[in-house]
Amino acid sequence: MNDNSDATTGSYRLDDQVGFILRRANQRHLALFARDIPDLTPTQFAALAKLCELGQASQNALGRATAMDAATIKGVIDRLRKRGLVAARRDADDARRVHLSPTKQGQQLYEALLPRAREISKETLAPLAQQEATLFLQLLEKLAGD
Amino acid sequence: MNDNSDATTGSYRLDDQVGFILRRANQRHLALFARDIPDLTPTQFAALAKLCELGQASQNALGRATAMDAATIKGVIDRLRKRGLVAARRDADDARRVHLSPTKQGQQLYEALLPRAREISKETLAPLAQQEATLFLQLLEKLAGD
């Protein structure tokens, strides 16, 4: 009974808490990404990748598709635009919207980076056996919600 | 054979990549934390908790124990000191070191927040069944490394 599994009783060790380990796992992934794709941050790559998948999107819509709020996606897109990877123009139908699309250069960079991006996902999961990795992804997906 | 499981072939969907889902899971946890413990960030709580666990530590040592680099832990400790939760003094034996310890107020706050911290961990894992959660933590730990 006294096995510390209750949420309101027993010892609390920081090192055993989901949030803390989640943060460390994320750190490890970010480090792998920075090593293999130094010229683009994971966030920037995510925005570019999703925009290439969709072909086009409004700024906030792209933010929602990549789990970034309006303030965050703005900075990310600003930097991608400055590097000529993303093109932006005012939407004709809705004067509020910023219509985004990847430039040819952005599209090419995305495709050129794909092998490395796949490799990063593989390396991140490398500590797990094949079956463990599959199971882990299923559980992680549940944890992420939505 | 063509099941897209190879790291260098097949389709690439952002939404299926570990890094992306890891980031979303982390976001969900951060949101739960901010809701239940609005007066302290997860990082600040981690530093305070670990310092209370250890009783004392040098600044960089605490950073290592909480997976924060020297530049990051400095800002975190500065803010905790400003709020009177952590006391700092120059180490007598090593003039480089900053000797840190929780103040009485910091210790009390930590203990007062423990039930909520436990609850947050529980809520974060809530989408998983008991057995799934245990397994998940084991796999996540492997992924975090070290």
Added chain:
DNA sequence: CAGGAATTGTTCGTGTACTAACAGAAGTTG
């Protein structure tokens, strides 16, 4: 003991991330 190497903490610059407040445009409803 002297001189190079490693450690500790600091600062700077860049890039997420989120809240809050805002302006303008579009949609909805009485």
Added chain:
DNA sequence: CAACTTCTGTTAGTACACGAACAATTCCTG
């Protein structure tokens, strides 16, 4: 149609997070 509401993007402020460069101190080794 006019008021209300929602949605879009922007800005300002705070807080991680990390690389790089730096000074002071300590350690180590010849």
